[in-house]
Structures are given as structure tokens and as C-alpha cells.
Amino acid sequence: MTRRALRLRIDPVACDGYGYCAELLPELVELDEWGYPIVSDPVVPTALEALARRCATACPRNAVLLEAPAPPLPAGRPGAR
């Protein structure tokens, strides 16, 4: 069974543009010209998961969201791929 990668998302309403996320996770987050984060790639590589979790914990506005993908539906069920 293959492991599915975490996805990184920023809540733009909660974010105050402090920029810690881009300092802690520059591989996936950069800042726009106003200092607000842009996620360059929402898929978090396994090697960066610990840093991504630290980034989410350090955000003073809890605006860094790490989401696990939903597990696939069992085969033979409506909507299963």
C-alpha cells in the first residue's frame, strides 16, 4: 500500500503575513510582494514532513494547514476509482 503525501495549505483569512512559514519551509512557501505566503507546491515530500509540521505549529495564526488526503474508497463501492 502506497503512502499518500500530506498537503500544505494556507488559510488566507487567518494569515497575518508574519512570514515565519517561508522562513521555516522555504522549499514549499515563498512570500509575495506584500509578505503573504504563496505555496509553490502543496504536496509535502516525505523528507519535509517534520519541517512542515514545525511550520504549522509555529504559525502564530494557525493558518498553516496540513491535510492528509482521504483514503481511497474500497473497490466495488459507488464512487470508487
Ligand code: SF4
Ligand atoms: S506564519 Fe502563519 S501568519 Fe505568518 S505568513 Fe505564514 S501562514 Fe501567515
